[in-house]
Amino acid sequence: MYQKYKNVERVKPSGLELQDHLVGVQRVTKVTKGGRAFGFSAIVVVGDGNGVVGQGLGKSKDVASAIAKAIEDAKKNLVRIPIFKKTLPHEQKGKYGGARVFLKPASHGTGVIAGGAVRAVLESVGVHDVLSKSQGSSNPHNVVKATFDALLQLRSAGMIAKERGISLEKVFNG
16 A cells, blocks of 8 residues: 555554544445345544554444454554654645645644544644645545545655765755
8 A cells, every 4th residue: 555655664553552533434335136235334543643653444234343344454554654843844745536635734732723534644643733724525535545645755854864865964954
């Protein structure tokens, strides 16, 4: 899932205290010859509140097992996101399908200004001060993936210094 991104650090779930946020549950209907068969799909975001986050999708005939499957899937897809002083290092746009998300760092005390799916992802990451705008599709699956697209493109000052082969002071002072 994260092959197209450079500098993505995968994380193992062992030893982390992960909290899960349920983004949404959808009832899915399959019409068959014998009538309607109902199922549920759940999308969940898990994170430790300190830069580690993952998202997962679970499907089942009942809600509880769909959520449990989604949590297990999310734990398999954990990544580390660079955070700078409880906000983002720089502004970033992300997109997935018809969903577009814009994330902008904010000063201390601003809070998380974000809608439902984006808010769940940012709170799981551990970002406390951020401005965001979700445009286009409001489908929670695509909005979560667009938010992950934006977060996975973020680079810290240390990453940039390492890529350029220069010191951290030179990144800031030229």
